[in-house]
Amino acid sequence: MRKLSKFLFFSLLAALPVNLGYHFIITQAYAGGLLIDYLIPTIFLPDIVATFLIGAWALERNFKNDLKSLLSKRYFAIAVWFLFVMFLSLFMSNRFLPSATFFTRTFLYTGVMLYASLRFDYARDLKIYANIIAVTTLALGILGILQYSFQGSVFDNYLILGEQPYSANTPSISKENVLGHTKVPAYGLFRHPNIFGGILSIYLVIIVFLHYLISPKIFRMVVLFGSFALLFTFSYFSWISFGIGLLIYFLGRTGTFLARAFVLSAFVFSFFIPVFRFLSASENPSIYRRSNLLDASYKIVKSDYLFGVGINNSVVLLEKNIPWTRDIRFVQPVHNIYALLVLEIGIIGLLLFLSLFYTGFSKLKSNTLFLQAALLQIIFLGCFDHYFVTIHQPWLLLWLTLGIVLNVSDLQDHV
DSSP states (O other), X not given: OHHHHHHHHHHHHHHTTOOOXXXXXXXXXXXXXXXXXXXXXXXXXXXXXXXXXXXXXXXXXXXXXXXXXXXXXXXXXXXXXXXXXXXXXXXXXXXXXXXXXXXXXXXXXXXXXXXXXXXXXXXXXXXXXXXXHHHHHXXXXXXXXXXXXXXXXXXXXXXXXXXXXXXXXXXXXXXEEETTEEEOOOOTTSSSHHHHHHHHHXXXXXXXXXXXXXXXXXXXXXXXXXXXXXXXXXXXXHHHHHHHHHHHHHHHHHXXXXXXXXXXXXXXXXXXXXXXXXXXXXXXXXXXXXXXXXXHHHHHHTTSTTTOSOTTOHHHHHHHHSOOSSOSOOOOOOSOHHHHHHHHHHHHHHHHHHHHHHHHHTTOOGGGHHHHHHXXXXXXXXXXXXXXXXXXXHHHHHHHHHHHHHHHHHHHHTO
């Protein structure tokens, strides 16, 4: 069973980008007559693999010993309290099924984190980890380049890895002005180019750091195709995220210090975006939408800042409070995962969430800079978008990365 759980762990890592899932279209998934993507209860392929992983781990002979070991870990207590606070938020939600679906997924992914924190063998598993990331990035890179060339989906069939069918004529599809020409960015296997770009920016940095574990020929192909795909997402924050990772790679400890200072500044600034009125008045939808959503979330959270309005429930309330001046209907979560967590599960939930990051981050040493880079990239991207909480692929990546970080930091703490 031990070999089975390790196989399922790496299978989950390989399946992470897959968007294939079964969607349950229910009444609670509608808001104001619109079907809201974030409210649709969905079982994705990675959810199924994660379930089998946790099940296989629980059936192992050493599971009781693992459980005893976890009980002595500070991060286990934080994770349990975080889940408990999220569980309580279910009863604050007006739409129980979407909230329960999100809680169940988070419960599974937290289990993945705990598994990785104990069972990831840094010496033996790092090469497999690096090569799975490399092959995945190569495949995503090729897909992204083809999508940009075709100006639409490649397979045009959701059943193939969950690639959403789209073209330049698809309503609400993202478009960019490139040298006077309207172009559709690459989507990969994700629901928005920003998500694709964010994942690529982290994967590429991991590959650059761990290049010595990857075949030189494969490494060159991954960097080439992956970088072009990242470019074709036109995700500016993802480009900056990639730059943060490269800064750490090339400058080491100095780069880490500069990256931490930059990300901390971005973290603080992201909460004050509505204060700068010129951002709300901007003609750029990417800017004024973020400002309006954050402003609306502050108005809502004033009366529910301790326990929030219910997990995966804020979209409905934001839809009623956001200005409709330029976007007739723009229904999305607030583009800041920290504000989103306060809004949905309260300030206590956010503090517990940040404590998990701090617990692992504070003990990482210079020989694991790729993990520090990955965490900083996630923290930065979370300042300006919601997908690291609301979308299953980045949410899984966050918990999986935290698990490896906690594993390594725990080992280093005993060296």
